Structures are given as structure tokens and as C-alpha cells.
Amino acid sequence: MSEPSVVLHSIEALRARVAALVDARSAGDPTAGDPMRGLYVTEEAARRIASGPDGHAGHAVGVPLPDLGRDDRLGALARAFGLSSLDAHILLAALAPDVDRGFEALYGYLNDDVGRRRATVALALDLAGTGPHDPVGRDRFHPAAPLRSGGLLDVEDEDRPLPGRALRVPERVVAHLLGDDTRMDPQLAGVGVELLMPFSVGAVSDAAPSSLGARVAAAGPVTVHLRERVPGAATEDVVAALLGAGRPVLRYRPDSVDVVVARALLREARLRGAAVVVEPLPSRPGPLVRVLASSGTTVVLAGGDAPDPGWAPDAELVTLEAPDAGAGPAGLWHRELDALEGDFDLTEATAPYRLSGDQIRRAARAARALAAFEGTAVTLAQVQQSARLVSAPLLDSHARRIRPAVGFPDLVLPEEPLGLLHELTGRARNRDRVLGEWRLRTGGGRGRGVVALFAGESGTGKTLGAEVVAGELGLDLYVVDLSSVVDKYVGETEKNLERIFVEVDRTDCVLLFDEADAVFGKRSEVKSSHDRYANLESAYLLQRLEAFDGIAVLTTNLRANIDDAFTRRLDLVVDFPFPDPEQRVSLWHSCLAGTPKAGDVEEEIVRCAEEFELAGGAIRSAAVTAGYLAAARGSAVTGEDVRAGARREYRKAGRLVPDAGAPWAP
Known part of the structure; x- marks a missing residue:
């Protein structure tokens, strides 16, 4: 039997129950033949209603409830949302006017109000053989009960007593029960939700999923917090594993915490039997996590922040540390630009960019479109420009962007500092291999950032050197505006710096602290409260540099002004001598x-x-x-x-x- 036929068959069974209830009501109602019935209440009707606690008592129709053991849409829906037979009957009673217009007139008659053409709580329970006085029946309409918490049933007219409240089934649920899943819920349009079907697995990853992806795909309904160092690297593997296991995937990229969208997303996933992947988690994601956690389906929450127990204190949240990406991003670049005809090394050109799989695909599409527009093969400049566009940090309020337009031939330096600048670019390109795969910087909380100090007199080329390094890596240079960072109020400077570090950690650019003495200067003996808080600022910076994942250059005119503790954490110190x-x-x-x-x-x-x-x-x-x-x-x-x-x-x-x-x- 086709999916619409299953629902229509259930509706026909419901029609028989409605007919029996109509007969029972009309037999005890002397105004049944009144054409104005439902528009007014006669004295006789009022006395009849006042004669007992429920004027409809004894008119309940004892009929069997739906069989949910069958392998059809109604049975699958009941299993996915944890519905009882009574829940399924209530859902069918509320659904009937959306499938058959005749039920509008029938419900208007049974509601004693021709203007109320939807099932009410009392009517749905009467049709189920119980009544609005039954605590078990009333509980099925609680906001935490499966029908309402799952988004399958809306209870309207909240100002009315519960028995008189109207019931409505969302249009998306109606379409699903009738066999139509061609479109997602309209609430998910334009909010960053993408549906991936299992047949598209080859487009996501040609490689076998890693053990992490296989474990998540085989775990069944579970909520996983995937903590990633490189955004999206492990998420791509998990998505590929889920698709490979035959599970549709709903990917959600939230700009902010929207609980309404989250509930619609979860309902869509349960209707389709899909897994949910949220990447990256927005700031303060607690309300979002509480909606998605322990939902009866597979939910993957990806992000770089450590999990907070306060996000969902009552949920079973499994936290997994994502393994190192290895050569994954490079392989994805090659798959996306497989017809590359350029005369450059794609692996080396894209090594400085820490992009997620989705960002790589968008950058590759942009590079191909730019090449087609210019009538050329994909070039190094086009790849770098596209990668910069998808990973540009939001630093405009605290830093000034410089688009590099110089290279090593523009530098006039002795061999030693010039060699160190080449080494700096090499460190930036190979840090994932050296610090990730080879684990040459171990220890909890240690980042994979590259930090260099450029020291020399004013005008010796320090800023130009930073611009050359950024240009060689294909990245933009952001010069920190210290006037917008340093604040006279205690703690505000650290907050401003933290915003900068967080943004640079998750994007690709070279960060330049010009005249770094202002924030990285030597700590002093504490003689006043000012000294104490200045030293606290230095302590914060020392800790933050340890965990830094980006590329930063500090410049100073006097190397001796930089605290020795900062110097120890530097990867390179480049002295820019006065030119001969x-x-x-x-x-x-x-x-x-x-x-x-x-x-x-x-x-x-x-x-x-x-x-x-x-x-x-x-x-x-x-x-x-x-x-x-x-x-x-x-x-x-x-x-x-x-x-x-x-x-x-x-x-x-x-x-x-x-x-x-x-x-x-x-």
C-alpha cells in the first residue's frame, strides 16, 4: 500500500468513529435538526449541560486504536518520536481536516460551533474512547509529551480551557505522512541548513572513514561534542561515515542560537531518519545544545571550545577530541581541483590555510569561477584569493588589513635575516606536520602557532618583512591597532586581545603587533596597583601565546624591552640591521x-x-x-x-x- 493510501485508510477508519459519535450526540440532543445549531445556546441545552459534569459523558466511542507495529509511515513516525497508540490516534484526529475537507463540517458539528472546524482536545479524546477528564489523556497534550516536544502537534487557543483548545498538525508533518519529503521545513530555508543524501557520499569523501567517523556512525542515537583544532577537518570524516552507512545528514551552520530553528531541524531529522551535524557551534550554545542533546537521533556538535557542563546538565553528551587532520585537507583540495593545469604545487600553495571541508569546496568553486571569467587555467593567485575570501577574519574593529603586494625581491637584507624569513614561511606551511603528525610540541593546551619577533631600528623593514611573509603564504596581513586594544580600565585590554586571538585562531592571516613593547613589555617589580595589573596582563599574554594557533609577528625598536618569558615562547627572532x-x-x-x-x-x-x-x-x-x-x-x-x-x-x-x-x- 502506498504511503498516501495508508494515511487515507486510517482516516477512513476515523470517519467511522466520527459517524458513531455524531449518531450518539444527535440521539441525545433535541436541537440536532436546528439549522442554527452551534450559533447559540438554548435554555434547554443549558439545562442539559448543567445536569452533569460533562454534557457529552457517555458518548465516547469505544474503538480500537491504530496499530503501530506496521512498517509504514505512521508506524515509523511513532517509533522515531516515541508515540503511543493514543498519541497516534490524537495525531490522526488532528490531521483529518488537512486531508479531507469533510471533517471540517463534522468537527464543527461535534464542537457545537460551526466556526471551530478543527479537532479539540476533548473531541480527540472522545474519539479515542476516553475523555478530557482522563489524566492519562490530558497528559498527552503537555508541552513535554512526545507529540508537542517533537513538533508534531500544535495546541492553539492557549487562553481557553484545555478541553476546548484546537489542534493543528504542522504542514511539514502532513506532507511527510502523505509520502512527500521533497522539500525541507520552510523554517529551515535560508538559515544555513543543508541536506546531504547517502547517494552523494562520493562527492564528500573518496577515502575510507577513519575510526572516529566509523565509531560515530555505528553508535546509534548519540549526542557527540567533537572538539576540533582545525575547523571541519574531523567533521568531514564523520559526515562521510554517516552517509556511507546510509544515513542522510542535515548540516547546520548557525550564525546565532535560534531555538525555533533547532526544534524544526530536529523534527526534520527524525522525520527523515537523518543525523544532525552542527558546525561550528556558536558562542554560548547552551540553549541550542539543550534542544538537540538526547534527542533520539545522532547529533554531532563540532567546535573548538571545550565543552561546558552547563550547556545541557541533564543530557548525555559524549565529548571526543578530533584527531589530527593529516593530509585530509590537501586531498580534498586536489579532489576539488582535479583538472588543475597550473604550474604550481597545489599542496604547498594551500598548506597555510586551515579551512574546513565546506570552506575548501567554496574556495575551489570560487577559484574555478574566477578562472572561467578570466579565460585562464586556475592559477596560484586565484586559489589564494578565493581561500582568503572564505577565511577572512572579523578584525576590522581592532586591526587594519593590508593586502600584500610585495615579495622577497623587494627586501634588501643581509643573508642571515633573509634566511630566517624564508624559514618563517616554511614553519607556517609545515606546522601541522611537524607539530601535529610528528608531535614535536607536546603538552596540554599547547598550540600550533608560529610567533616571530622582528627587532631593529625604525625604518629597517620590519613591517615590510611581515608583509612579504604574508604575501609568500598567500595570506592577508592584519596590523593590530593598539589604540583600540589598550584600555585604561582593568581587564579590558585582555578582553580585546582575546577577541583578536580567538578570531585569528580560527581563520587564516598573519597578525602584526607593531611596536609590541606596549603589550609585551617586561614585567616590573610590584610597587603599586598599576604594576600589579600590568603584570597580570603580561601573565595572560604568556598563557595565550602558549595556546595560540595562528601566525603572529611582533615588532620592536628595542629588543631589550621585550620580556624574557615572551622571548622564550618565540619561534624566531629576526634582527633587521641598519643598512650599510x-x-x-x-x-x-x-x-x-x-x-x-x-x-x-x-x-x-x-x-x-x-x-x-x-x-x-x-x-x-x-x-x-x-x-x-x-x-x-x-x-x-x-x-x-x-x-x-x-x-x-x-x-x-x-x-x-x-x-x-x-x-x-x-
């Missing part, structure tokens, strides 16, 4: 590379490099000054423009500038 004359010549050439130059510029650059001891930042400013002087005349940059720019930077630095006309001048 030969390097200053290279810096002048680099800064003036795009300008038209007169013939005397080359010789003047050499003389200025010897005569004016300027750092790279000052040389850049001098070159800009020379460019403006030349543009004002409408000619090329001359040697005199170069010297004028150098002299101006010398004066800005408060240094003596030789007078070219003086007899002692060289």
Missing part, C-alpha cells in the same frame, strides 16, 4: 625603480648612500619627495632631486645637514 652604504644604494634603486631618471641620478645615489645614513623607510620617503619635485617641474627625477629628498629626511631626523656652499663642505 651598499645596501642603501640597492634601496635607492628599488624605491626609484618605476620613475623616469636623468643621467646624473646613478652617481648621486652612490654619493647620497655614502653621505646620508638613512634607513630603508627614510630612503623611501626621500624617493617620494624626489618624485614630487620632478613631477612639479614636469621632468624626470634628477640627482638634485635625490639629494634634496635625502637632506629633507636628515632634517626630519634632527641630524645636521652639511651646507654644500660652506668652505668646509666636501
Whole structure:
């Protein structure tokens, strides 16, 4: 028998019960033939009602309740939601007007009110052979009872006494019982819910699921809190295992805690026999977890935060630490860009990005779309741009974003610091292998972050070096705005820093603390309350660096100002020396590379490099000054423009500038 036929057969059986109840009511009702019946109450009717506690007593219809042992939609629904036979009968009584319009007139007659065309609590219980006086029957309408807690039945008219309240079955439940599961509940539209069917398992993962995924898929109804270091890495494996086991999966990516959506999601999952995967958990997820936990289906709650017992104190919540992702993300990148024709190493190019499987798929789609728009094969720049877009952190209120536009050829440094910068990029690319697979940084709470200190005088290239590292990794550089971070009120600075660290931990970027002395300075002897709270701030930062998972660069003009405890936690310390004359010549050439130059510029650059001891930042400013002087005349940059720019930077630095006309001048 088809699914609609099963429900229609049950409705026909209900029709016989309704007919019997109509006969019983009309036999004892002298106004049964009155065409205005239900619009007013006669004196005789009032006396009849007043003659007993229930004017309908004795009219209950004793009929057998539905058989829930059959393998049909009604039986499956009862098993999924824990319904009794009485629950199923109540559900059918409430469902009937949505399937057969004739029940509207019948219910209007039985309710003694032609305007009330749905079953009421009293009518549903009368049809079940009991009545509204029965405590067991009344309990089936409690908000915690299966029908209402599962979202199968709405009880309307809350201001009325319970027996007179109308019953309504949500449209999604009606469609399911009639065999229609083509669409999800409308409440789940546009809120980040995606339905994955078992036949799409090959599109999710071609690899065999790990032991973790297999354990979750085989565990039956269970609520699992999956704590991940890399967002989505283990979740993808669990989803693949569930789909491989023939279970549909409802993936939910909540922007906030919405209990109404959570209840609709849970009902949808139980109707379909699907598992629920929530990733990532929003902040303060307690109400969401309490709705989803111990729900009778498989629920996976994925996130990076430690579980809080207060989320669902009465629920059985199983917490699992996600294993290291290994080569999983790299494999997914290759599957998504399998037709890649670019001349670059995809594994190396995507190593700095800690993206979830869903983010990788979105980034790959964006890269392919961009390549199609530009009429090229997928390039390294397109992959990096797409990856940056899906993982951009929300740091605009505390940091300034720089889109890197420089590379190692733009740096003028000695071999040692240049080599350390290359090593820094290598550490960022290989940290999952070295610190994860090889476990070379053990200990509870230890992060996999890469933190470097760039030390040197102002203008020696520290910020440029950080930009080069970010550009080499294909990441954006975020420069922390200390004015929005440091706060005079106790504890506020730590809160602002925590927001930054949390956001960087779960996204991909390079974080730059310029002039880091302000927050990473030496601790001092406690002589006042100010010293005490300043030391507490330093203690917080020391602990936070231990657990940091991102990439950060600290810069300072005076390395001695940085606390030794911070230095111990640094991966690299790169000293940016003051440039010598030969390097200053290279810096002048680099800064003036795009300008038209007169013939005397080359010789003047050499003389200025010897005569004016300027750092790279000052040389850049001098070159800009020379460019403006030349543009004002409408000619090329001359040697005199170069010297004028150098002299101006010398004066800005408060240094003596030789007078070219003086007899002692060289």
C-alpha cells in the first residue's frame, strides 16, 4: 500500500468513529435538526449541560486504536518520536481536516460551533474512547509529551480551557505522512541548513572513514561534542561515515542560537531518519545544545571550545577530541581541483590555510569561477584569493588589513635575516606536520602557532618583512591597532586581545603587533596597583601565546624591552640591521625603480648612500619627495632631486645637514 493510501485508510477508519459519535450526540440532543445549531445556546441545552459534569459523558466511542507495529509511515513516525497508540490516534484526529475537507463540517458539528472546524482536545479524546477528564489523556497534550516536544502537534487557543483548545498538525508533518519529503521545513530555508543524501557520499569523501567517523556512525542515537583544532577537518570524516552507512545528514551552520530553528531541524531529522551535524557551534550554545542533546537521533556538535557542563546538565553528551587532520585537507583540495593545469604545487600553495571541508569546496568553486571569467587555467593567485575570501577574519574593529603586494625581491637584507624569513614561511606551511603528525610540541593546551619577533631600528623593514611573509603564504596581513586594544580600565585590554586571538585562531592571516613593547613589555617589580595589573596582563599574554594557533609577528625598536618569558615562547627572532652604504644604494634603486631618471641620478645615489645614513623607510620617503619635485617641474627625477629628498629626511631626523656652499663642505 502506498504511503498516501495508508494515511487515507486510517482516516477512513476515523470517519467511522466520527459517524458513531455524531449518531450518539444527535440521539441525545433535541436541537440536532436546528439549522442554527452551534450559533447559540438554548435554555434547554443549558439545562442539559448543567445536569452533569460533562454534557457529552457517555458518548465516547469505544474503538480500537491504530496499530503501530506496521512498517509504514505512521508506524515509523511513532517509533522515531516515541508515540503511543493514543498519541497516534490524537495525531490522526488532528490531521483529518488537512486531508479531507469533510471533517471540517463534522468537527464543527461535534464542537457545537460551526466556526471551530478543527479537532479539540476533548473531541480527540472522545474519539479515542476516553475523555478530557482522563489524566492519562490530558497528559498527552503537555508541552513535554512526545507529540508537542517533537513538533508534531500544535495546541492553539492557549487562553481557553484545555478541553476546548484546537489542534493543528504542522504542514511539514502532513506532507511527510502523505509520502512527500521533497522539500525541507520552510523554517529551515535560508538559515544555513543543508541536506546531504547517502547517494552523494562520493562527492564528500573518496577515502575510507577513519575510526572516529566509523565509531560515530555505528553508535546509534548519540549526542557527540567533537572538539576540533582545525575547523571541519574531523567533521568531514564523520559526515562521510554517516552517509556511507546510509544515513542522510542535515548540516547546520548557525550564525546565532535560534531555538525555533533547532526544534524544526530536529523534527526534520527524525522525520527523515537523518543525523544532525552542527558546525561550528556558536558562542554560548547552551540553549541550542539543550534542544538537540538526547534527542533520539545522532547529533554531532563540532567546535573548538571545550565543552561546558552547563550547556545541557541533564543530557548525555559524549565529548571526543578530533584527531589530527593529516593530509585530509590537501586531498580534498586536489579532489576539488582535479583538472588543475597550473604550474604550481597545489599542496604547498594551500598548506597555510586551515579551512574546513565546506570552506575548501567554496574556495575551489570560487577559484574555478574566477578562472572561467578570466579565460585562464586556475592559477596560484586565484586559489589564494578565493581561500582568503572564505577565511577572512572579523578584525576590522581592532586591526587594519593590508593586502600584500610585495615579495622577497623587494627586501634588501643581509643573508642571515633573509634566511630566517624564508624559514618563517616554511614553519607556517609545515606546522601541522611537524607539530601535529610528528608531535614535536607536546603538552596540554599547547598550540600550533608560529610567533616571530622582528627587532631593529625604525625604518629597517620590519613591517615590510611581515608583509612579504604574508604575501609568500598567500595570506592577508592584519596590523593590530593598539589604540583600540589598550584600555585604561582593568581587564579590558585582555578582553580585546582575546577577541583578536580567538578570531585569528580560527581563520587564516598573519597578525602584526607593531611596536609590541606596549603589550609585551617586561614585567616590573610590584610597587603599586598599576604594576600589579600590568603584570597580570603580561601573565595572560604568556598563557595565550602558549595556546595560540595562528601566525603572529611582533615588532620592536628595542629588543631589550621585550620580556624574557615572551622571548622564550618565540619561534624566531629576526634582527633587521641598519643598512650599510651598499645596501642603501640597492634601496635607492628599488624605491626609484618605476620613475623616469636623468643621467646624473646613478652617481648621486652612490654619493647620497655614502653621505646620508638613512634607513630603508627614510630612503623611501626621500624617493617620494624626489618624485614630487620632478613631477612639479614636469621632468624626470634628477640627482638634485635625490639629494634634496635625502637632506629633507636628515632634517626630519634632527641630524645636521652639511651646507654644500660652506668652505668646509666636501
